[in-house]
Amino acid sequence: MASGALGTDWLNAYRAVPRALFVPDRIWPGTPDGTRQTALVDRRTDPIDWLTAVYEDRPLTTQWDDGEHEGDGLGTRPSSSNSQPRMVFGMLGDLDVEEGHRVLEIGTGTGWNAALLAHRAGAKNVVSIEYDPAVAAGARQNLAEFGAEEPLVVVGDGREGFADRAPYDRVIATCSVGEVPSAWIEQTATGGVIVAPWGPLYGGEAIVRLVVGEDGHARGRFTRSSAFMRLRQQRADLPAHETYMRGQAWPADGVRSATLIPPSDVGGWVEQFAIGLHVHDAWWSVERYDDGSYTLWTYGLDGESWASIDWEPGESEFVVYQSGPRRLWDETEAAYRWWNGRSRPGFERFGLTVGPRSTVAWLDSESCPVPGAEWVR
Template sequence: MFVPDRIWPGIADGTKQNPVVYRSRDPEAWRRAVYSDIPLTTQWDDGEHEGDGLGTTPTSSNSMPTMVFSMLQDLDVRPGNRVLEVGAGTGWNAGLLAHRLGNDNVVTVEYDHDVARGARENLERAGLAPTVVEGDGRQGWPDGAPYDRIIATCSLLEIPRAWLEQTVPGGIIVAPFGTEYGGEQIVRLTVNDDGTSASGRFTRGSAFMRLRQQRTDRPPFEDYLHGQEWPADGVRTTMTLAPPDTGGWFEQFVIGSAVPGAFWRAERYDDGAYTFWLYSRDTRSWASADYERGRTEYEVYQSGPRNLWDEVKAAWRWWDDQGRPGYDRFGLTVTPDTHTMWLDSPGNLVPFRG
C-alpha cells in the first residue's frame, strides 16, 4: 500500500545499489524487493533526479523493516500517547503508529511537498488519517503539542530545541544521531522533569538520510591550499596507526564525537592504495595520510592551526584504551545549547569534543 511503482532496492551508496525496479514492469521483482528486509530508495536529489539510473544523493525512502520495528520498540508507545514523527517518507511508519494509537494521536511532518502528498495519498488508501504536515521538521509541530513521543526517520547532527520543548517531562525522543565526521547510531532520549534537557543511550547502528536543513558543505580541496601547490605548508610526519583502522562506521562515530567540525575523503588508486584526506569545515586545516597494503608506517602531512591526524589518532587511541566499547555503552545528553557524549554514565564524558 505504501511503496511506489518505481523503487531502487538496497543500500543507496551509489555503487552497491540494485537497479531500478518497477511494479508495473516486473511485479514479481517489485514484490520480492518490497517484502525483503532492505531499504527502498524512492527519491534522489530532492526530486530533481531524472531517469532510472542512480542519482547523486538519496533523499527519501521506505526504511528497512527491521529498523522500522526496532525504532518503534525503542519508542515504546502506550495507549493514549501522542506521537510526532519527523520525516513522513512513504507514510508507512505513520500508518503503523496511527493503527496502534488512533489517527488523532499521530502527527507526521515532511519537508518535501511531493513526498508529503504521496504519504497522505498512501495513508488515505490504507484507510488511515493521521495529521500530515508539510513543513520544517526542526520546528516540530507546536499546534499538536505536547507529545509523549517524538521519532525521527532522518539523521541528525543536532537534536532541535523545539523537540525538547514539545515533549512532555518523561517523554521519549528516538532519532538517528550522527557526527559530521561519519557514523551514526539510534539514540533513545528521555526528557527531564522540567523539559530543559534529555539524556539516554544509543541502541543500535543506523544509516539514515540526513535532515535537509542539517546537511553540511564539503568545500573542494583547492579551498584548503589557498593558491599553493600541495603539500604547501604541510608538515611531514609518520604514524603507525593504519588509516583503515579509523574508517569503520562505528569508529567514525566515536572519532566524530571527539573531533568536531571535521570530515574526510578517500582518494583511491588502482593498486588498492589510497590517500586519506582530513579537512576542517572552516577550510583552515587539512591533513593527508598515504596508505599502502603491507606497510606498518604511514606518511602524514598536516597543515593549519589544527593537527587533524593527531586529533583523530588521539580519539581512536582513547577508544582503544577503553577496550573498544560498542554503541550500547555510549550515551548522549542534550540541552538547548549543547550535545554531550558520554561513556557508561553521564558523568564520564567522551574527551576532546569541542
C-alpha cells in the first residue's frame, strides 16, 4: 500500500483474507479522507465499478440510519461500514497483536477486521461484539463463507465488553468514542493494549493507543487522524437550532462583538480536536449563502448557549454574536490561541490518561495536562 500502512507484517493476512469476500453487493464508497460518501455502487449492475471500489483505499458505507434507510440515495447518517484499508492496517499495526493474543473487537461490521485478527491471533482467541443484530448476522455469514475457523461474534452493547473471555491482551474499537468505557480497561490484562478512535463532541478525532498499567489506568499517545462512526450509545442528542432562538429572529438577545480570527482558522480537523479538548459539551454547524459568505454556529448542550460568527469575502474582522450562560466563541477563540501558541501541535503530540474516575488529555507528556481537558466519570 502506497501509504506504508500495509507493511510486510500484515501482507500475508491481507492476501489471505480478501476484502471482497467481506463487502456486500450494495456499497456507498467514501471519499479518501473518510468524511463523505459518494453514490451507490451495486455489484449486480456495476460489477467492475464495485470491484474497483473494493480495492481502492476508501471506506465503504454498508448501512445507513441504523438499517432504516431505503432506496439508492445517500441516507442521513452512515451507521456501518467496511473501513478504509489504510486505517485498518494502521490500527492493526498500533495494536501490535501476535499469535496467541486474546483479542476483543468492538464493532464487527462486515467481519473483515475480525477475520484479519483471527488470521493473526487464532480464531479461538478473538471475540467481536456487534450491537446491530442484522449487521452481526451479515458478518457471521461472511465469516462462514470465507471458510476458515470463525471467531466468536456476539450481539451486545460494546461498552460492556465481553467478560466471559476476559482478560484480553488486546482490545480494538472500530467505532469512535468520547469516553473509553471502564469495562474495556477492566477486561484488559496489565500491560495490554487498547486501540480506539477517540474525539471530543466538538469535532476532530484520532486513534489513541493506550497501555493498561498496574494502577488500573490506561495511558498513551494518539497515533494518527481518524474519522469513524460514533459508538451508538455515545451519540449526542443535539437540540435543534430553533431551541436556542426561542422563537426570536436572529440575533435575538445575542451580544455583538468582533474577532480577527476567521472562522476558517478553527475548522481544520486537528484544530477542532484541540478546541474540543477545552470546549466541552459543544458542537458547530455551518450555514452557507449564495454569495459565498457563511455563518459558523456553535451550540452548547445546555440548549441555551450559542454563538454565531459571520465570514464574508475580503473582510479581516468578523462579526460575532453570543448568547446564553456560556460565551462559546470566547471559549473557542481562547482554545484556538492556546493551540496556536504551542506551535500548532498535531495529533501525535497529544495523549490520554483514562482512570476509574476521570479522563485527562495531555500535551507531550502526562505531566503537562491540557487546561480544562478533564472529564469526570
